[in-house]
């Protein structure tokens with residue numbers, strides 16, 4: 001008889017199949033769904049009624065179509081929506097960003113009425129509302145006016161919270177802005193509204209969004225407010241820690257198609273919930289994958305460490321998951 005120490009490695013299961021994969025009941029014991037509709041969030045790009053850009057990206061809709069759209073998403077089990085609006089009445093001080101009943105207030109109110117189960121996140125940034133298309137306000141000498149920008153972002157956050165936002169998302173990576181937004185929310189009595197700032201890497205993958213929402217600065221660029229691709233892994237970790245210290249309770253990384261390495265690195269460093277934002281420039285490529293391929297891509301982002309995936313493919317993938325359970 002062969003001594004135990006001389007026995008060969010255990011053989012595979014019947015037909016070479018590993019026991020943990022052999023029977024459906026055992027697979028079910030050890031595995032969880034790679035992706036569910038509840039993991040997904042959909043960007044909602046709200047346009048004034050009559051604007052010609054509706055339908056140019058999934059989720060780009062007129063204000064009057066917001067209710068119908070979020071109702072459909074909620075019915076599919078999609079977990080959240082992130083609201084961006086095409087700002088109107090733009091001026092140098094972004095006055096309309098905090099005007100009563102502006103497009104953001106109307107959109108958030110409409111979502112709350114139509115789909116109260118959806119988690120609502122709003123973008124807080126100047127670029128939809130400044131005549132320059134810049135994220136920040138400037139002094140006469142063209143320096144960033146920090147106080148005025150912080151004040152604007154704080155007021156926007158409170159206004160969005162009053163309209164029903166669950167989370168506000170400061171978009172420009174301006175140090176001090178998360179602290180300012182957190183303080184404004186606390187002072188306004190909105191301690192339970194979350195702050196989810198960005199870790200935004202410079203990329204061409206914001207293109208379709210910027211073109212539709214007219215948020216490209218008229219002159220120059222915003223690389224000072226973004227992470228440099230060549231340093232993105234380390235800089236994202238540094239910035240994420242800073243945001244947490246300033247009062248962030250979750251974080252968004254964008255884009256992800258060209259930054260999965262950054263997502264993995266962030267996950268290893270951060271316990272806070274991470275949102276992976278598959279940005280507008282990823283959509284034409286995702287489309288080529290078809291529903292099944294898109295689903296695999298988004299599942300990969302979950303596996304790589306995202307707690308939540310914000311994607312223009314949300315509705316198509318949620319529909320696919322509904323039709324193809326398991």
Ligand SMILES: [Zn+2]
Pocket residue numbers: 125126127128134135171172215
């Ligand atoms: Zn901006």
